[in-house]
Structures are given as structure tokens and as C-alpha cells.
Amino acid sequence: MEKNPVQDKKHSRTQMRKFFMPFYLLATLVYLGFSLHYFTTGLGGTTLLAVTVVPIAYVMWVLNSFVIGQVPYPRLGLKLNIVIAALYIAMCIFSIIYMRLEFDELIYDRAGFFNTPDKIVAVMMLGLVLEYTRREHDILFYLILFLMLYSVYGWVFPGIFNHPGVSWMRVITSSSVEISLGLFGTYAQIGVGVIAAFFMFLGVAQGFGVQESIVKTFTGIFAKRITLIPQTAVVTSMAIATCSGSGAANAAITGQYTIPLMKRAGFPALHAGAVEASASLGGLLMPPVMAIAGFLMADFMGVTYFEVIARGFGPALIFFGIISISVYLFTARFVRGKGSSKDLGTESIIERFSKMDVLNTAIFFAFIGVLIFLMGVLWYDASTAALYIAVGLIITGSILRMYHHTGTISDKVKEWLRCLLRSVEGFASVTAPLVLLLAMLGVMINLFVVSGWMIKLMGLLATVGDYNVIALIAVGFLIGVFLGLGIPPSACYLLSAVIVIPPMTRFGINPWVAHFFLFFIAVISEYSPPTSLVAAVASRISGASFMKTMMVTLQISLPFFFLTFAIFNWDILLLKPGLLQLAALGVLTIGCCTAAAGIHGRLFERKIYDLSSRFLIILLALFILFYPKGMLSGLALIPAVVMIFLVILRTEKASVPAIA
Numbered sequence: 001m002e003k004n005p006v007q008d009k010k011h012s013r014t015q016m017r018k019f020f021m022p023f024y025l026l027a028t029l030v031y032l033g034f035s036l037h038y039f040t041t042g043l044g045g046t047t048l049l050a051v052t053v054v055p056i057a058y059v060m061w062v063l064n065s066f067v068i069g070q071v072p073y074p075r076l077g078l079k080l081n082i083v084i085a086a087l088y089i090a091m092c093i094f095s096i097i098y099m100r101l102e103f104d105e106l107i108y109d110r111a112g113f114f115n116t117p118d119k120i121v122a123v124m125m126l127g128l129v130l131e132y133t134r135r136e137h138d139i140l141f142y143l144i145l146f147l148m149l150y151s152v153y154g155w156v157f158p159g160i161f162n163h164p165g166v167s168w169m170r171v172i173t174s175s176s177v178e179i180s181l182g183l184f185g186t187y188a189q190i191g192v193g194v195i196a197a198f199f200m201f202l203g204v205a206q207g208f209g210v211q212e213s214i215v216k217t218f219t220g221i222f223a224k225r226i227t228l229i230p231q232t233a234v235v236t237s238m239a240i241a242t243c244s245g246s247g248a249a250n251a252a253i254t255g256q257y258t259i260p261l262m263k264r265a266g267f268p269a270l271h272a273g274a275v276e277a278s279a280s281l282g283g284l285l286m287p288p289v290m291a292i293a294g295f296l297m298a299d300f301m302g303v304t305y306f307e308v309i310a311r312g313f314g315p316a317l318i319f320f321g322i323i324s325i326s327v328y329l330f331t332a333r334f335v336r337g338k339g340s341s342k343d344l345g346t347e348s349i350i351e352r353f354s355k356m357d358v359l360n361t362a363i364f365f366a367f368i369g370v371l372i373f374l375m376g377v378l379w380y381d382a383s384t385a386a387l388y389i390a391v392g393l394i395i396t397g398s399i400l401r402m403y404h405h406t407g408t409i410s411d412k413v414k415e416w417l418r419c420l421l422r423s424v425e426g427f428a429s430v431t432a433p434l435v436l437l438l439a440m441l442g443v444m445i446n447l448f449v450v451s452g453w454m455i456k457l458m459g460l461l462a463t464v465g466d467y468n469v470i471a472l473i474a475v476g477f478l479i480g481v482f483l484g485l486g487i488p489p490s491a492c493y494l495l496s497a498v499i500v501i502p503p504m505t506r507f508g509i510n511p512w513v514a515h516f517f518l519f520f521i522a523v524i525s526e527y528s529p530p531t532s533l534v535a536a537v538a539s540r541i542s543g544a545s546f547m548k549t550m551m552v553t554l555q556i557s558l559p560f561f562f563l564t565f566a567i568f569n570w571d572i573l574l575l576k577p578g579l580l581q582l583a584a585l586g587v588l589t590i591g592c593c594t595a596a597a598g599i600h601g602r603l604f605e606r607k608i609y610d611l612s613s614r615f616l617i618i619l620l621a622l623f624i625l626f627y628p629k630g631m632l633s634g635l636a637l638i639p640a641v642v643m644i645f646l647v648i649l650r651t652e653k654a655s656v657p658a659i660a
Contacts, residue, residue, distance in 0.1 A: 484525020
């Protein structure tokens with residue numbers, strides 16, 4: 001009997017997963033052990049924690065590649081891959097032991113005068129992080145290589161970029177064992193000391209099925225009427241955004257439900273995927289995670305994390321308001337009449353949600369409320385508050401699982417252990433890549449500093465600011481968009497903030513406005529060509545073209561660009577939480593929704609009349625958003641609201657049902 005190569009491949013992957021999974025879980029538990037020790041005692045600080053768990057994160061990443069069936073070097077065969085992986089893991093273990101034993105000497109006694117073993121560890125860890133970067137973020141890898149060459153051979157470069165150059169050993173040690181910057185520096189310490197605590201909470205939510213319950217509940221509620229089917233993507237993405245912090249993860253979690261639902265209701269695959277992708281971008285904006293940019297922002301500004309998320313909810317709510325009306329108008333042509341969705345046969349896709357799903361959803365948002373209360377009222381630091389709600393969710397989820405699970409005590413315990421196992425896997429799957437990404441960004445920022453390039457770029461931007469502040473904003477926007485062409489949103493925000501923020505604040509732009517401006521650009525970069533993980537995930541689920549999905553996603557999300565620049569005029573949205581912030585929230589929501597109505601609406605059958613009227617509506621939106629704050633801006637809200645409702649009614653009437 002002939003062997004089936006496909007089945008053999010699946011079998012080998014299954015066997016490989018079974019073999020490596022215990023080691024992967026062990027590494028994750030060791031990581032959790034060190035993290036929990038720090039969170040509960042604070043001993044050693046984040047510096048000692050970083051030199052310990054960054055190598056462990058690398059071990060987790062290496063082992064995970066075998067667990068998911070993707071060996072690091074496919075051409076070399078399984079045995080040689082295992083040997084290489086064992087070597088990487090041994091190097092990480094040696095680094096952990098050495099760095100912990102020599103920790104005080106490295107920081108105090110030998111700072112700047114490292115011995116041979118120090119340099120060996122520096123070369124090993126920097127090499128490992130560069131290998132991770134080469135495999136996972138190739139554009140950043142080439143950028144780091146360029147910065148290394150620039151740091152050493154600066155005398156080759158002309159003009160203001162010329163500098164004497166530094167030694168290779170200075171580049172290597174400053175990026176690693178000097179610890180203040182580099183792969184164990186500030187950004188890695190934020191990741192292991194603060195962000196990881198939030199990911200513990202998110203891992204528990206994933207492991208105990210809370211994320212799935214949220215999607216089922218909101219999909220079941222909103223998908224009962226055909227006109228609201230596109231809104232299931234918006235609402236479920238908004239809910240999942242509070243526990244994902246990632247546009248791609250958001251699209252993967254919610255898209256598996258919403259995209260097939262929209263396709264069954266008559267939406268073309270392209271538009272179904274683009275609607276989900278545009279809604280999932282809110283996963284980058286919505287607190288408490290905010291694509292980890294909020295944590296970096298708090299560190300930049302020297303404020304508590306609560307102060308960041310208190311300002312982050314406003315823009316996130318505006319974004320989902322924009323997307324909601326954009327999606328409604330954009331998809332009106334595909335709705336075949338109002339009424340129940342039962343006639344379309346969508347019941348097989350809409351999973352029935354149970355009381356347990358509703359309870360899970362309510363409990364999750366209750367814990368989000370507790371998190372805000374702990375940070376905003378009791379003034380707990382972010383990591384402690386996140387740890388408390390993670391423990392609380394474990395206890396609550398465990399009690400509910402044990403109580404509601406039908407079966408023997410043995411069955412209940414097995415189900416509970418499966419939930420814990422999924423929680424650990426969920427935590428590991430997001431934490432290891434994040435920690436390594438932040439370590440890599442630390443290396444990059446260090447190279448900017450060592451080479452002196454950062455100071456020179458700031459000087460250039462300051463010269464632009466002397467000429468015109470608007471030109472400085474435009475250059476900042478272009479820098480953010482350029483960086484976002486090939487790197488993740490968190491990296492885009494970090495790099496652009498380091499370069500652009502100082503010149504902006506020097507010329508009178510409020511730091512809150514400057515930081516959120518660059519954060520919005522980083523979010524925009526997620527759906528800009530040539531790379532977009534959100535569009536990639538959505539197109540994979542829908543079966544549509546990746547490039548077309550990305551472009552339609554950009555089209556739907558176009559009104560968000562208005563908000564990106566409007567915060568310079570309506571800065572009270574970000575300056576201080578309170579009644580004035582709520583007023584700005586209302587004005588900006590109406591203004592941006594008016595822009596969405598003008599862009600995506602349809603008023604007349606004749607194109608000339610339709611385009612002219614929509615152009616006037618966009619002008620009204622621009623007046624509200626960019627005219628100096630005053631009575632006229634307030635009065636303009638009245639016709640704006642009327643126009644929004646008029647456009648909705650006219651679009652429904654003028655739209656012709658499309659043929660699938």
C-alpha cells in the first residue's frame with residue numbers, strides 16, 4: 001500500500017508537537033515563575049527580570065516553532081534543526097546564569113570595561129536576537145544592520161551624517177550587556193515588568209473561553225437582522241479589542257464568525273473581508289492594551305498608565321463610531337431588504353449563545369471595570385492591577401467551569417486543567433514574540449543613540465519646525481507612514497516618537513497631542529501597502545485577494561485620517577479627562593461621522609449631483625473639525641447631524657442590491 005505524503009507530514013507534525021510541547025510549557029512556567037516572583041516581591045527590579053526572562057522568551061520562541069510544526073531551517077532536516085535549537089537554548093541558559101551571577105559587577109564594577117566572558121555573552125545574545133529579527137521582521141533586520149554599519153563606518157557618509165565612527169565591540173556591548181539600552185534595556189523592561197502582567201489576564205480570558213463567549217454573544221444578538229449583519233464585525237471587534245491589543249488577532253478571533261456570516265448574507269468575499277479588517281483595526285486603539293503603545297507612551301511621558309488609557313478611550317470610541325457608519329453606508333448596496341436573517345440561511349453560521357456565554361461576557365467587562373477602578377481610583381500601578389484581575393478571572397472562571405460542567409469530579413478537574421493549559425499557551429504565544437520585539441527595538445534605539453543619528457535627525461526636524469510648524473507635522477506624518485511600510489505598529493510608534501516628539505514639543509505642540517498623533521499614524525500603517533497583517537488574516541478567511549482587501553480596508557477607514565489631524569485643533573480630547581473631554585468627544589464623533597457620510601454615502605442617482613452634494617458634506621465636516629473652536633463650530637453640529645441621517649436614508653433608498 002502506497003504512503004500518502006500529506007498524511008505522513010501531518011503525522012510527523014503531530015508527533016513533533018507531542019514531543020516538544022512539554023518542554024515549551026516548562027519554559028513558559030519558568031517564565032511565569034520569575035515574573036510572578038517579581039510582581040509579588042519586586043526584588044531585583046525590572047533590570048534583573050529582563051536579563052533573566054528575555055533569554056527565556058527566546059527559548060519559548062524556538063520551542064514554539066517546533067510545536068506549530070515550522071522548524072527554523074526547513075532545508076536542513078529535522079535532526080539538524082533540533083541540534084541548532086539545542087545550541088540556541090544552551091546559549092540562552094548560559095546567558096541567564098552568567099548575567100544573574102555577574103549582575104552587580106556588570107552594572108557597577110565593569111560598566112564600560114567588560115572582560116572577555118562579558119563580551120562572549122554580549123555576542124551570543126545579540127546574535128540570537130538578530131537571528132530572531134531576520135526570521136520574523138526582515139525589514140527591521142536590514143535596518144539594524146545598516147545602523148550597525150553606519151555606527152562603525154560613519155566617516156564614509158557625507159554631510160551632516162558624517163561622524164568618526166565607533167568600534168564594533170562598542171556597538172555590541174552597548175546593545176547588550178550595558179543594559180541601560182539595548183536588548184535588556186528600557187523597552188524590554190517595560191515588556192517584562194508591565195505588559196506581561198496584562199497578557200496574563202488576556203491568556204486567562206483565552207484559556208477559559210471568554211473571548212469565544214464574547215464573539216458568540218454579540219454575533220447572536222446583532223446578526224438577527226440582515227441590516228445589522230455588517231455591524232456584528234464592528235461590535236464584536238470592539239469587544240474583543242479590550243482583550244487582544246492586536247488587529248491581526250482581532251481579525252482571527254472575530255473573522256471566523258463574521259466573515260462567513262456576511263458572505264452567506266450576500267456580501268462579496270472581498271467586502272466581507274475588508275469590513276472585518278477595518279473593524280479589527282480598533283484592536284490597536286482600544287485600551288487597556290492599545291497595541292502596547294500605551295505602555296511605551298506612559299514611559300516616554302513619565303506618567304501612570306491609567307493617565308494614558310483615560311485619554312485612549314475617547315479616540316477608540318470615535319474610531320468605532322466612524323467605522324460603524326462607514327460600514328453601514330459602504331455595505332448598504334449589498335443588503336437585500338430589511339427583516340430577519342433567517343431567510344438567508346445564516347442560522348447555521350450564527351452559533352447559539354448560552355447563558356454561560358452571556359455570563360462570561362459580563363464577567364470579563366466587570367473585570368475591565370475593576371482594572372480601571374484599581375488604577376484610576378486606588379492608584380495601583382498597572383502591573384499589580386493587571387495581576388489582581390488575572391488572578392480574579394482565574395478564580396471566577398474556575399468556579400464557573402467546575403459548577404456548570406456536567407460530568408464526574410474527574411471530568412471537571414480534567415476540563416479545568418485543559419483551561420489552565422490553554423491559558424498558559426495563550427500567554428506564551430503573545431508574550432515571547434512581544435518581549436523579543438521590544439528587545440530588538442531596544443537594540444535599534446541604542447544604535448540611533450550610539451551613532452548620533454538621532455540627534456542629527458532631530459536637528460533636521462527642528463530646522464523644518466523653524467520654517468513652519470505645519471510642515472513639521474507633515475514631515476512627522478511622512479516619517480510615520482514610511483516607517484510603517486514594513487514594521488509593526490508598536491515599532492512604528494516607538495521609532496517615530498523617538499525622532500519626532502522632541503522637535504514637536506519644542507515648537508509648542510502638547511506632548512499628549514504629539515504622541516497620539518504618531519500613535520494614530522502607526523495604526524494607519526497597519527493597513528497601508530505593502531504589508532498589512534490585518535488584511536492578510538481577513539483575506540485568508542474570506543478567500544479574497546490580499547491586495548484588494550487591503551485597499552478596500554483603507555477605503556472604508558479613510559475618515560480616520562480626519563481624526564488623526566483634527567486632534568491638533570481639538571486638543572482638549574487628550575489634555576485632561578473630564579467634561580471638556582466629553583464635549584470634544586461629541587464634536588469629533590459628529591465631525592468624523594459627517595466626513596464618513598460624505599465619503600461613503602449616496603444621495604442622488606445622477607453622479608454630478610451626488611458628488612457635488614457629498615463634497616459639500618465633506619466641507620461641513622472639515623469646518624467642524626478644523627475651524628477654530630467657538631460658537632460657529634457648535635452651530636455647525638446641527639446641520640451635520642441632519643446630514644448624517646439624511647445620507648443614511650438616501651443611501652438605503654438609492655442603493656441597488658448587488659448580485660453576489
